[in-house]
Amino acid sequence: MSIPLSLTVNGKTVSTKVEGRTLLVELLRDQLGLTGTHVGCDTSQCGACNVELDGRIIKSCTTLAVQAQGASVTTIEGLAHDGELHPMQAAFREHHGLQCGFCTPGMVMTALGIARRHAEPDEATIRAELDGNLCRCTGYHNIVKAIAAGAKAMREDQP
């Protein structure tokens, strides 16, 4: 625990110490107790660990904690406001875009990235953009629908 680290996580300032080898996901889960971010593989394939780092959706299992020095990180725990689900979270529920829930936090974070980069993502775009995320339960059918609906809801939220 030798390297001092300061960053913002879900809007709160965090100051801690990490090892050089500590991964961002380990910082989030083990030190900060934010267990909504998951680890599903060890080869950067599944995207269950996706979080937002300074506006970009990244894999926290392949990012060193020290790379987040001074950065702003948003995890799945930081999306709902005053108990109300973010429009993308609500769309996943409405369209049954989750089953076991394990890939879900990463999927929702990826979906936010898709919605920000594509004004009105169509099915082919969403499927192509999901190439860094694996789900074993849903066959992606309802995830694709949820992301399209969530992106629409986000547009309507911020005209």
Next chain:
Amino acid sequence: MTGSPGAGSLIGASVRRTEDRRFLSGNGRYTDDITLPGQCFAAFVRSPHAHATFRKISAQAAYQAPGVLCVLTGADMNADGLGGLVCSWIIHSADGSEMNHPAHPALAVETVRYVGEPVAVVIAETRQQAKNAAELVEVDYAELPVVTDPARARDAGAPRLHHDTPDNTCYRWELGDATATEAAFAAAHHVTRLELVNNRLAPNALEPRAAIGQHDPGTDSFTLYTTSQNPHVARLLLSAFVGIAPEHKLRVIAPDVGGGFGSKIFLYSEETVCLWAAKRVGRPVKWTAERSESFLNDAHGRDHVTAAELALDENGAFLGLRVRTTANMGAYLSTFASAIPTWLYGTLLAGPYVTPAVHVAVDAVFTNSAPVDAYRGAGRPEASYVLERLVDKAARELALDPAELRRRNFIPVDAFPYDTPVALTYDTGDYQASLDKALEIADYAGFAARRAEAKARGKRRGIGLSCYIEACGIAPSQLAGELGASVGLFESAEVRVNPTGTVSLFTGTHSHGQGHETTLAQIVADRLGLALDAVDVVHGDTGRVQYGLGTYGSRSLAVGGSAVVRALDKIIDKGRKIAAHMLEAAVEDIEFCDGAFRVAGTDKAMSFAEIAFAANVPHHFPPGEIEPGLDETAFYDPVNFTFPAGTHVCEVEIDPETGVVRVEKFTAVDDFGTVINPMIVAGQVHGGLAQGLGQALLEHCVYDRESGQLVTGSLMDYCLPRADDLPAFDLALTETACTHNPLGAKGCGEAGAIGSPPAVINAIANALDIDHIDMPATPEKVWRAARRA
């Protein structure tokens, strides 16, 4: 009278799931999310060899590494008098002998038999320290020759895995009338023959397996948190066979579990070792699999090599079916491994057809590979693949429309209950109806035009059908016992009615994605006339829920849901007695409907909540006549399996230049009987289809035949379907209600994975005008086939 299912407004409603909020907001609680005070971490030392003996495990260097608390081996487990892992289904060979059931120690002793087999465990202060130290443990392996191919396991020169298992044979099982089948073939106008492989798969639930063992020295009791589909079965095995603690001193908790697909039914080495080690080190011991460990050590699925023959008469009527299969068990028998290629495979080979004579012979063999057990569908996908490939090839040879050949051979709707020649009695079905609907949705009639259009673009388009039947809710217990099962197959439900009228349901099933917290609550709320949020569903904790069998084989609604209905019936019966007393009427005059107990023909009534309060605050009960409380328990043991069935239609387009197969359209029409939540059912089908399409096109667990190394040991090498590998699915339902359970429900969890693989391969064979191509139909295989065709 009691409310009948379907009387309320919640049966058949696509209610949004109550469990979603916690998963969507990061508040799920999976095993690895749990941190116990003082917990330390386990890392396993695994065999790098597929087959080797060893004499010595040197842990000296590991002990000197930072943070290491202890290193434990199989010898330590033996010293503590613990048993090994067992297979809970005894199969008998055709000659009457009991299957070979070689010892399966949780940590290898003297011999390792597959790559990744646990040999020792290092326990340290941190996860990283445990992993680092595990690399310092030295084992003096002496390598032995290897066999991984099931087709070669019984060869004369094949290396023997277990000294007490000649020819590496677990059993040689048969089912059906061999003589009658012989006669059918002798009388045949045409015989279609096919050899095929059902490819080995890695289940890959997205949550890796994990465990935390805990020991309380004050009460000498244990708690195990683990990724289990059936925590009571884990407790039973850990108590009765491993012998760590008696059941009343062992609590198994399966909290949120991130998918199972069969792989989390079984008891494995790692959770066994963590539980045992917790007492040894006096602290909670935690282990979470890395994905590469999941590939090496989680039970795989399928892995059959089959030769099949179908005898037909001059009109295309099926006369007989002969199937010879070699099933790979891997190096040891996993918990239910033996039952999969027998009672869940051979019995399904009649399919939805009238085939008078069927005979199947299955050789189960040991090889130097990870154990093979139930994976989504478990035996039924293997059966439907054999049959539906064979029927399609027969149609091709006879120049008949594949839909027409199937139609001619369907069991007619007026033939139910129908006894198959392979030991099952189908209670109900309408196979014609789902075929007709599927062909319409898939625009089967318009296919020729689409094929011609594709051809003009240089592409090959094909269409393929699959008409599957499957068996869910394996039962009844008595029959299963006669067939070799070591456990019962009932399910339990306990409904506790709180004084204010809210309800807590305790179910012995386990939800790990299936949405039971919503579906089962719908049943309760519907029958009791309550709001959905007045019902809580509790599962996955042997300390809170009475004994139950868990979730596998698409059983939870048909068996577990039926137990819920039985418990609710008891509550309503008792409620009527209480209402009769309170309303001063005869019990026979009390009706229960729309959530109220009413004196028939009057406006005298009490709501369910009022009766609940009266039952729990029984100030006015006649002593000795009515017991206080309104909690009830039910155990439901079905009289038969349920038999979902349907038709899947796959349309593919192949680029002959690259061999890439695109699934352009996939239609699934399924008969699941009565559906409680159509949204959840559709989700189950989508997921099953994705796994079926994955098997057909992408997924394959490959062992190197010389070294026994797992070549596909990570998600870089093993191809899981991604979003752009799959199409949107077209789904529809037909409905014949199950005749023998109170819900009329059949089970929907596995059908997608059972029906779809043959539909995909039939479509590819159709596109390329070839007899067969083995799964997975990768671009390379398809390209080669297209060049040959």
